[in-house]
Amino acid sequence: MTHTWLSWWTRHDRVRDAFPAALLVAIAVVANAAGKDGWHLPRAEGVGWTVLACAPLVVRSRWPLAVVVVTLGIDLAHMANAPGYWLAPAASLVALYTFATHTDRRSAWAVGLTATIAITTTYAMATSQPAFSAQALARLDLAIAATALGDAIGRRRIRLARVVARAEDAERTREEEARRRVTEERIRIARDLHDVVAHHITLVNAQAGVAQHLMRTDPDTAYQALAHIKENSSNALDELRAMVGLLRESDDAPEPRHPLPSLSGLDDLVDSFRTSGLPVEVVRSGEPEWVAPTTDLTAYRIIQEALTNAHKHAAATHVQVALDYRPESLRITVTDDGRPGTANGAGTGHGLIGMRERAAAIGGKVTARPRPEGGFHVFAELPVTLSSKGS
Template identity: 65%
Template sequence: MQVTEMRRWLARHARIRDALPSVVLIVIAVAATAAGDSGWHAPRVAGVAWTALTCVPLVFRSRWPLPVAVLTLAVDLAVMALAPDHALTPAASLVALYTLATRSDRRTAWTVAVIAAAAITGVYAATHQEPLLVGTSLLRFDFAIAATALGDAVRSRRRHLALAEARAENAERTREEEARRRVTEERVRIARELHDVVAHHITLVNAQAGVAHHLMRTDPDRAYEALAHIKDNSRAALDELRTTVGLLRQPDDAPDSRAPVPSLADLDSLVGGVRGGGLSVTVTSTGVRRSLAPSVELTAYRIIQEALTNTHKHAAAAHAEVTLDYGATTLRVTVTDDGAPHAAGGPGSGHGLIGMRERATAIGGTVTAGARREGGFQVVAELPHSPAPTSV
């Protein structure tokens, strides 16, 4: 049987668990009474019987720790007074004191411990006709204090672990609630954005289809022109639908925002705001600059915005550099800083890098991020000039 299974079984059988120390103490008593200077002999029945008597209350030590500690101490003291030749170390009382320290408040545990230690020391000194302050008498005092100290340490550790587990459960619950809240907000935003896109483009397509139907026989040229408009509007609708679904995770946008969709033309304004916050930013453009699809420009803008925000908030950097490299088919966006390595989403969130990758993936691009060998952090995005074809 595995250790964990044994613990679970003992947790379901409290009385057996509480009696285990009694079994161990009785076995020790048998061995102690059977050992002698001339070798092993039959154990003394009286000594084992007295030990078994003192261990009886321990069966209920976890249910009633204080009464069991008092009763066990009384029995041990009685055995020490009535049968000093058979009395061993009051081990049952030590187990009871340990249990009391693990299951009661500190004040109660230490009050009982001091009283028990003084009583055990006094009775032992009186029955063995020894001075109170000699080593053998004080050893009993030390045993009682040590048992309580061990139980107090175990109780403190259990409390610390319980608090840590409670904090972890609360953090997990908070993360789940935050995730549900984000999902709800995103659903609302998707519904609003889809309504705007579908209502606009489908209305146009419907009107142009009506014109084409009306002119199909009387004016084929104009009907053909209307069909071409239908094709253009349906393609634009598909592009906007893809962009809306893929790029809605923008927690910095207000839910009722009606501002124009940002693009690389707004990069100077973005960088100016970051500079105003105290971070030096350099923007470099290489290659032949060309017109990009709106969704690509939006993605590039958001990735730069997220990277600079994380640099400013988490990296303790003095300088950041943004590079736009216009290739033949892709735009390479690189954001580097000279600060400490930092997570793209900031401590504890992780949404920043996830959001960047989602935005890039939605248009057929990629994002990589990590610490640089020479220090600092780097985010690199490879974005196509046009979004990847949509599978419909």
């Protein structure tokens, strides 16, 4: 109920502006109806001046400076005609307060001090009292207090507005960060899907070709090729199921999760290419110590993509994979002997882009270029730990 009332109050400016005016008019009616001999009809003159001065307050928040000027002029005229009427400058005080809440500090105090001097001087002249008499200073204090209160409220509103703006900005930043993370996750999944599909389908295609070629002349070898096709297609389905499982909602039925590939499975990866007809040599140097899981996965995917490109696009007859373990980095070199001008020539370049983006995501780098004598050279340098990334 309270919240509903406050919401209604804040939406109706004219009602909110008119409230102090109505209150002052009610006080004037009561003040002019009371007397030493009891209650009587309110004096029309006192109530009339109050109504006239309070009428502009209905639009005080829309035109605060104009309302100050109009109400001050009416109140000064009222004080000059009835200097003993204590309620005379009340409308001006409300107008000064409103103006101070809607403007900057310098303007608020310039108008407030001018009005204060005018009220004090007019009262002193109308009552033939010194400007520093108690009655005159009382009106000075009230005008100063109205300006000071309005200035304080205005500054508080500005601070609250800034706090709200910062909170809204922080909320927008969180939403943007969430969207950015979702985009990055989609890109990562797209890379994984590309790597898995390109790798396994390439192997299946090569092995299917071997099986077709040897089906009549060497059935045993053709049968082995078909077995490899079955194994690679099964592995592809398992990896796709694991990655697509990341997109499931929390209340979906659980799927079996398979570990992401890593360099521990490099020999199996190389063997799969060897069985498809691509000789691959692996050379290791340095002391292989602990490698961050992200680096491990990235290294595996880069080697997988490089071998897939060499087999699919370069028409290579030999590929060398070199792993150089260093204290702060892992260097990977994949070199093939494909024919000049055929390296990656038939591809879209998405694989190379994916390798570079994967390496950059963990603070590493990848360079890929054709060799003058033929084939392709891929070099990657990855940080062993994420601290090497500088984040």
